[in-house]
Amino acid sequence: MKRAGFSTPWLPVLLLVPQLAIIAIFFYWPAIVALHSSFYLQDPFGFGSTFVGLENYTHLLGSAEYRRVAVFTLTFTLLVTFFSLALALLLAVKADKVLRGAKTYRTLLMWVYAVAPPVAGFIAVILFNQSWGPLTELFGLFGHTYMVGVNFNDTAFAMILASVWKQVPVNFIFFLSALQSIPRSVREAALIDNRSASGRFWDVTFPLLAPTGFFLLIINITYALFETFGIVDTVVKGEPGNNPMTLVYKVYVDGFRGNDLGGSSAQSVILMVLVLALTIFQFRLLERRIHYT
Amino acid sequence: MAQVRFSNIGKTYPNGFEALKPTDFEIQQGEFAVLVGPSGCGKSTLLRMVAGLEEITSGELSIAGRIVNAIDPADRDIAMVFQNYALYPHMSVRKNIGYGLKNRGLPKTEIARKVDEAAALLNLGDHLDSKPSQLSGGQRQRVAMGRAIVRDPALFLFDEPLSNLDAKLRHQMRIEIKALQRRLGVTSVYVTHDQVEAMTMADRIIVMNAGRIEQIGTPAEVYHEPASTFVASFMGAPPMNLMRTRAEAGQLHLNGGALCETEHEGEVVVGVRPEDFLPDPDGAISMQVDIVEELGGHRLLHGQIGDDTVTVHVSNEFAAETGPLDLSVKPGAVCVFDAEEGHRI
Numbered sequence: 001m002k003r004a005g006f007s008t009p010w011l012p013v014l015l016l017v018p019q020l021a022i023i024a025i026f027f028y029w030p031a032i033v034a035l036h037s038s039f040y041l042q043d044p045f046g047f048g049s050t051f052v053g054l055e056n057y058t059h060l061l062g063s064a065e066y067r068r069v070a071v072f073t074l075t076f077t078l079l080v081t082f083f084s085l086a087l088a089l090l091l092a093v094k095a096d097k098v099l100r101g102a103k104t105y106r107t108l109l110m111w112v113y114a115v116a117p118p119v120a121g122f123i124a125v126i127l128f129n130q131s132w133g134p135l136t137e138l139f140g141l142f143g144h145t146y147m148v149g150v151n152f153n154d155t156a157f158a159m160i161l162a163s164v165w166k167q168v169p170v171n172f173i174f175f176l177s178a179l180q181s182i183p184r185s186v187r188e189a190a191l192i193d194n195r196s197a198s199g200r201f202w203d204v205t206f207p208l209l210a211p212t213g214f215f216l217l218i219i220n221i222t223y224a225l226f227e228t229f230g231i232v233d234t235v236v237k238g239e240p241g242n243n244p245m246t247l248v249y250k251v252y253v254d255g256f257r258g259n260d261l262g263g264s265s266a267q268s269v270i271l272m273v274l275v276l277a278l279t280i281f282q283f284r285l286l287e288r289r290i291h292y293t
Numbered sequence: 294m295a296q297v298r299f300s301n302i303g304k305t306y307p308n309g310f311e312a313l314k315p316t317d318f319e320i321q322q323g324e325f326a327v328l329v330g331p332s333g334c335g336k337s338t339l340l341r342m343v344a345g346l347e348e349i350t351s352g353e354l355s356i357a358g359r360i361v362n363a364i365d366p367a368d369r370d371i372a373m374v375f376q377n378y379a380l381y382p383h384m385s386v387r388k389n390i391g392y393g394l395k396n397r398g399l400p401k402t403e404i405a406r407k408v409d410e411a412a413a414l415l416n417l418g419d420h421l422d423s424k425p426s427q428l429s430g431g432q433r434q435r436v437a438m439g440r441a442i443v444r445d446p447a448l449f450l451f452d453e454p455l456s457n458l459d460a461k462l463r464h465q466m467r468i469e470i471k472a473l474q475r476r477l478g479v480t481s482v483y484v485t486h487d488q489v490e491a492m493t494m495a496d497r498i499i500v501m502n503a504g505r506i507e508q509i510g511t512p513a514e515v516y517h518e519p520a521s522t523f524v525a526s527f528m529g530a531p532p533m534n535l536m537r538t539r540a541e542a543g544q545l546h547l548n549g550g551a552l553c554e555t556e557h558e559g560e561v562v563v564g565v566r567p568e569d570f571l572p573d574p575d576g577a578i579s580m581q582v583d584i585v586e587e588l589g590g591h592r593l594l595h596g597q598i599g600d601d602t603v604t605v606h607v608s609n610e611f612a613a614e615t616g617p618l619d620l621s622v623k624p625g626a627v628c629v630f631d632a633e634e635g636h637r638i
Contacts, residue, residue: 185379188346188366189440193393195367203392207383 031272038265049262056266066250066267073225073246076160080224083164085216088171089209093201095172096179106176113169117227121234124162128154149236149243156244159235163228171216178212179205218282222275247271296322296480297343297448301352304338312338313504315352320482320497325474328484329491330501331527337452339501340484344373344450357447367396372441373450377457378433380425380440386412387421390439411439414473431462438470442477449474449481455490467494488528492516500524517566519628522635525564531593533564536601537632545627548599550577553627560632567593567606569626572613576621580605585613594618 006012038056040049060066091109098105115123127135128148139146148158182205190204229248236243240253248271255264303315313335320326328336341347343354345366353360361369372393380389390411391404399407412418415435425433434454441449454470455463471494474481485491491498492512500507500515500523508520519525525533538547540561545552552563570580578598582605586593592613594605598620605620607613631638 183377183379185375185377186381188344189373189375189379189381191346192344192366192371192373193440194396195365196396199396204381210383 034265034268034272036265037261038269040262042259042261044259052262056262057270060263060266060270069245069247069250072156072244076156076163076228076244076246077221077224079160080163080167080228081217081220083160084167084171084220084223085213087164088168088216089175089213091168091172092175092179093205095176109172110169112165113173115166117166117230118234120162120166121159121231124148124158124165124231125234128158149239152242152244155235159228159232159244162231162235163224166231167220167223171220174212174216175209178209182208214282218278221278225271225274296320296324296357297482298355299352300354302339302342302349302354303351304335304342304347305350311504313342316506318499318506318509320480323478323480325471325481325483325494325496326499327491327495327497328482328499328501329486329488329527330507332486333503334501335504336484336486336501340450340452340482343448343482344371345369370447371450372444372446372448373452374434374437374441374454376453378425378437380433380436382425385422385424386417386428386436386439389425389436390443393440393444407443408439411443414442415439430458431466434458434466438473442473446479449479451481451483453485454483456485456487463490470494489530492528498528500527502527518637519564520637522562522564522630525628525630529566531567531604531606533566533628534570534601534603535562535564535630536598536603537562540629545629547578550579552578552622553624555629557629557638561638562630562632562635564628564630565603565622565626567604569623570603570605570620571623572605572607572611572618573621574619576619578620578622580618580620582613582615582618585615 037049039051039053041052041055042049095102095106095109112120125148127133128146129136130147133146133148136146136148146154148154186204186208187200190200194200194203225246226248228246229252232246232249233252236245236249240249240257245253247267251264251267251271254260254267258264297320299316299318301315301317302313303311304313305311328339330336338347342349343356345361345364349362354362356369356371381392384392387408391408394404394407408421409418412421415438417432417435417439420428420432420436425436428436434457437454451470455466458466467490483490483494492515495512497509498512498515499509500520502523508515508524510518510520515524515528519528519533522535525535536547538545538552538561540555540557540559543554543556545555545561545563547563555561570578580594580596580598580603582594582596584595586595589609591609592607592611594607594613596603596605596615596618605618629638630636
């Protein structure tokens with residue numbers, strides 16, 4: 001690799017400062033504060049704090065409610081990741097075969113990507129509106145009274161639907177470009193070697209999509225865990241009650257609604273460790289195994 | 294018996310572009326046919342139509358006595374070797390070679406036996422468990438060959454299989470492929486833009502230009518009796534010298550000198566291969582030599598006869614130098630072409 005040469009040792013530092021400053025202010029500092037306050041019990045009115053050691057953590061791990069939210073988060077993440085990837089792959093495989101009007105078709109599919117998560121959540125709220133939501137009416141036809149924000153499963157379904165809908169376009173773009181980067185001759189060789197289209201897909205196309213698929217898997221897990229905050233927030237309208245919520249949303253609810261800053265900090269530290277583990281897993285284990293060239 | 298029969302086969306794209314004008318010809322059992330022509334002449338399209346990768350828009354194609362127009366590539370009983378090898382990057386060499394057999398439902402032991410046989414034949418025994426990315430270009434080419442051989446097809450198709458290899462390897466693989474085809478006796482259609490490959494490998498050459506077949510013939514026929522000025526200038530390196538001249542009173546003249554007798558009258562184009570000119574102190578044709586190209590075994594003299602640029606091939610025993618040189622032409626070596634249409638008359 002070519003090494004860049006700098007005449008003064010200060011120039012590279014100077015160039016790095018803006019990025020380092022952003023990371024320091026928005027990641028390292030809050031992370032350290034969170035780690036620090038997770039060992040303290042904060043007075044709800046800000047009159048002081050008491051050092052409690054690991055009590056915030058032990059309390060969390062012993063809490064049935066925290067476990068319930070963790071289980072929901074896991075289910076939610078798995079479902080959102082699976083359906084986002086599967087639907088996007090299906091759409092990409094189909095779009096790849098479209099010859100006429102391919103560009104229009106692709107642009108239409110990608111549009112949703114520009115929708116912000118809270119807006120996606122809001123659209124879901126409208127679709128599932130108690131009195132005039134079209135999807136509520138649809139479920140009504142099948143004899144199910146849909147009650148978003150009241151019925152746990154109904155609310156969870158609306159969240160999952162909105163989250164999947166929001167994420168499909170990103171995955172679609174990646175899958176489509178991965179499909180198009182498979183050499184034409186390799187597909188043609190498969191055409192001569194295997195008469196079954198589904199056989200060709202699983203034996204040749206799918207393995208060649210694996211590197212992209214793995215990258216997207218990590219991206220989607222991260223998305224479902226963290227970036228769905230806006231959707232969850234809009235759907236439950238800040239009133240958790242009996243409603244489903246994810247671990248990230250619980251950090252917010254406990255910290256800013258419950259004023260339990262210590263417990264909330266402990267939760268964010270746990271999430272931080274989770275992300276760290278996920279990242280290490282990505283770089284060390286799997287990425288090395290799925291590579292061909 | 295005709296192994297491949299093209300009856301009025303043509304290809305027109307939906308945008309109206311006619312990539313291949315309707316053509317008729319046959320390839321015999323065990324024959325090595327080479328499709329040669331400049332890029333964009335339709336040779337690859339024709340091959341891909343045989344493979345079933347490109348739709349046939351008119352005419353009928355039959356392979357081994359069966360009309361295959363509507364038959365899937367996998368069921369045409371063909372094997373194809375692609376220009377960039379088209380190996381499956383995620384499969385080992387063993388799996389690459391055996392993939393087609395697995396899909397035909399052959400028992401595992403049978404597949405293993407055939408793969409081992411092909412690997413031994415192609416010197417790939419040590420690489421069966423490697424991935425294609427770990428192999429050299431020549432080895433990848435052999436794997437692609439192996440994949441074709443194990444299928445035991447009625448027809449081999451080669452789409453410029455050597456053009457990604459360096460010159461030395463290309464020469465070696467050329468001989469290997471030809472020898473392999475001889476040994477297996479499988480009918481083959483080979484596409485190339487390299488006329489040397491065509492000359493050295495083919496039983497019959499099919500010269501194509503602009504979606505049309507210019508000539509079908511043995512390498513010797515195509516070389517010595519080109520059907521058109523296109524074939525004359527495409528085949529052979531250096532190509533045939535083409536010179537515009539007039540035939541008068543049964544005699545062809547070149548730059549004032551008598552060339553040969555002819556039945557034609559008027560404006561024509563004459564073609565003479567570089568090696569068919571002989572340095573001859575009594576020769577009637579005078580050439581102005583500008584450059585002498587030393588090639589070891591022989592020399593090439595580049596220069597002018599009248600207004601035409603010509604190349605003359607002489608042996609290394611002939612002491613060539615720049616300046617005027619008198620030439621004669623080997624008897625019967627002159628080809629005469631129509632001055633307007635370019636076809637041979």
